Amino acid sequence: xxxxxxxxxxxxxxxxxxxxxxxxxxxxxxxxxxxxxxxxxxxxxxxxxxxxxxxxxxxxxxxxxxxxxxxxxxxxxxxxxxxxxxxxxxxxxxxxxxxxxxxxxxxxxxxxxxxxxxxxxxxxxxxxxxxxxxxxxxxxxxxxxxxxxxxxxxxxxxxxxxxxxxxxxxxxxxxxxxxxxxxxxxxxxxxxxxxxxxxxxxxxxxxxxxxxxxxxxxxxxxxxxxxxxxxxxxxxxxxxxxxxxx
Amino acid sequence: xxxxxxxxxxxxxxxxxxxxxxxxxxxxxxxxxxxxxxxxxxxxxxxxxxxxxxxxxxxxxxxxxxxxxxxxxxxxxxxxxxxxxxxxxxxxxxxxxxxxxxxxxxxxxxxxxxxxxxxxxxxxxxxxxxxxxxxxxxxxxxxxxxxxxxxxxxxxxxxxxxxxxxxxxxxxxxxxxxxxxxxxxxxxxxxxxxxxxxxxxxxxxxxxxxxxxxxxxxxxxxxxxxxxxxxxxxxxxxxxxxxxxxxxxxx
Numbered sequence: 001x002x003x004x005x006x007x008x009x010x011x012x013x014x015x016x017x018x019x020x021x022x023x024x025x026x027x028x029x030x031x032x033x034x035x036x037x038x039x040x041x042x043x044x045x046x047x048x049x050x051x052x053x054x055x056x057x058x059x060x061x062x063x064x065x066x067x068x069x070x071x072x073x074x075x076x077x078x079x080x081x082x083x084x085x086x087x088x089x090x091x092x093x094x095x096x097x098x099x100x101x102x103x104x105x106x107x108x109x110x111x112x113x114x115x116x117x118x119x120x121x122x123x124x125x126x127x128x129x130x131x132x133x134x135x136x137x138x139x140x141x142x143x144x145x146x147x148x149x150x151x152x153x154x155x156x157x158x159x160x161x162x163x164x165x166x167x168x169x170x171x172x173x174x175x176x177x178x179x180x181x182x183x184x185x186x187x188x189x190x191x192x193x194x195x196x197x198x199x200x201x202x203x204x205x206x207x208x209x210x211x212x213x214x215x216x217x218x219x220x221x222x223x224x225x226x227x228x229x230x231x232x233x234x235x236x237x238x239x240x241x242x243x244x245x246x
Numbered sequence: 247x248x249x250x251x252x253x254x255x256x257x258x259x260x261x262x263x264x265x266x267x268x269x270x271x272x273x274x275x276x277x278x279x280x281x282x283x284x285x286x287x288x289x290x291x292x293x294x295x296x297x298x299x300x301x302x303x304x305x306x307x308x309x310x311x312x313x314x315x316x317x318x319x320x321x322x323x324x325x326x327x328x329x330x331x332x333x334x335x336x337x338x339x340x341x342x343x344x345x346x347x348x349x350x351x352x353x354x355x356x357x358x359x360x361x362x363x364x365x366x367x368x369x370x371x372x373x374x375x376x377x378x379x380x381x382x383x384x385x386x387x388x389x390x391x392x393x394x395x396x397x398x399x400x401x402x403x404x405x406x407x408x409x410x411x412x413x414x415x416x417x418x419x420x421x422x423x424x425x426x427x428x429x430x431x432x433x434x435x436x437x438x439x440x441x442x443x444x445x446x447x448x449x450x451x452x453x454x455x456x457x458x459x460x461x462x463x464x465x466x467x468x469x470x471x472x473x474x475x476x477x478x479x480x481x482x483x484x485x486x487x488x489x490x491x492x493x494x495x496x497x
Binding site: 113 | 252384400414418457
C-alpha cells in the first residue's frame with residue numbers, strides 16, 4: 001500500500017518536471033540556501049563583480065556611447081532567456097543566453113551583465129532570489145560565461161566554427177548545471193552518503209531538464225551565430241569579436 | 247508573468263509608498279526567516295506576506311497565488327532531492343524504502359523534517375520577496391539602489407536595460423506573431439529555425455535601437471550621464487506598524 005502511494009507520488013513528480021516547464025530551473029530560490037552558504041557564494045562572486053565592473057568602467061570611459069549598447073545587451077540576454085525552445089524530450093525549455101553573451105561581450109562584462117539579468121529575473125518574474133543571488137550569479141554569470149569563453153578562445157580556428165559555438169554554448173549550460181547541483185549538495189549533504197551522494201542526487205533530478213536544454217541551446221546558438229554572420233557582419237565587426245569571419 | 251507582475255507593481259495601493267519602507271519590510275522578513283530558521287517562522291511569514299500583499303496592497307489573490315504557485319512547483323523538485331536519499335544498501339532507520347535497480351531510494355523521518363523545514367523557510371522568504379516585487383516597480387527599486395549609493399554606472403545600466411527590455415519584448419512578440427502566422431512553429435525543425443532567426447534578428451534590433459538612442463541623445467547634448475528627476479514618495483505609518491507586528495510575531 002505504502003509502495004503504491006510512493007509510486008503515485010514519484011509519477012506525479014515526473015509529470016511536474018515535464019509539464020510545468022521549469023523555465024529557469026537552475027535558479028536557486030529565495031530562502032533555499034542556509035545563511036552561511038548564501039554568504040559564502042556572495043564572497044566567492046564579489047571579486048568577479050569587482051573586476052568585471054572595473055572593466056566596464058574602463059570601457060565606458062574610453063567610449064561613453066557604449067553604455068547604451070551595454071544596456072541593450074543586458075536586455076537582450078534577459079529577453080533571450082524568455083524564448084521558448086523545443087527540447088529533445090518534447091517539453092520546452094528556455095535558453096540561458098550565457099554562452100552567446102560570453103562570445104559576444106566577453107566573460108568579465110558578462111559576469112556583471114548576467115548578474116543584472118539575474119537580479120531582474122528575481123525582481124520581475126520571481127525566478128531566483130536576493131539572498132541566493134550570489135550563488136546563482138556564480139553558476140550562471142561567472143562559471144557559464146568563463147567556460148564558454150575558454151572554449152571559444154581555445155578552439156577557435158582549430159575546429160569547425162559550428163562545433164566550437166555548439167560546444168561553447170552547450171558546455172556553458174552543462175557547467176552551470178553541475179555547479180548548481182554542487183551548490184545544493186554542499187548546502188544539503190545526504191545523511192547517508194554525504195556530499196557526493198547528494199551531488200549525484202541533485203544532478204539526477206535536474207538532468208531531466210538540463211541536459212536536453214544544453215543540447216538545444218547549443219544548436220540554437222550555432223543557428224544564431226550563423227544568422228548573425230550573414231545578417232550582422234558589420235555589427236559584429238564593430239564589437240570587435242574575434243574568431244568571426246566577416 | 248513578467249507583464250502581470252510589472253502591471254500590479256505599478257497599479258497597487260502601495261505604489262506611492264517609499265520603496266525603502268517596502269524594501270525594509272521584505273528584506274527584514276527574509277532575514278528573519280533565514281536567521282531564526284524555524285518551520286513555524288516560515289509558515290507565519292508566508293501567511294503574513296500573502297495577507298499584506300492581498301489585503302493591504304490590494305493585489306488580487308489569484309495573481310499573488312499564481313506567483314507563489316509557480317515558485318512552489320520548482321521548490322517541490324528541489325525539496326524531493328533533500329527528502330529522498332540514495333544508497334547502495336537498504337538503509338537501517340528509514341521510514342520509506344524502495345529498491346530501484348541496485349540502488350535504494352529512502353526517506354527517513356529526519357530527512358523529511360529537513361525537507362519540510364527548507365520548504366517553509368523558502369516559501370516564507372519567497373512570499374516576502376513577492377510582496378516587494380508585486381508592490382514596487384523595478385524603477386523604484388533602482389532609485390532605491392541609487393539612494394543606497396550604488397555605483398552610478400550600475401544604476402544607469404540597470405535603468406537602461408529596464409527600458410530596453412520592454413522595447414525588445416514587444417519586438418519579440420510581434421516577430422513571434424508574424425512567424426506563427428506563417429507556420430513558423432508548425433514542427434520541431436521549423437521551431438528551431440524560427441527561434442534562431444528570432445534570436446539573431448533580436449540582436450540586430452537591439453544593436454540598431456542602441457545606435458538610434460545614441461544618435462538621439464547626442465543630438466540633445468548627451469555628455470555621458472543620464473539624469474532624471476527622482477520621484478516623490480509618501481511614508482505609510484500604518485505599514486510600519488504592520489511591519490513591526492509581523493517582525494514581532496515572527497520572533
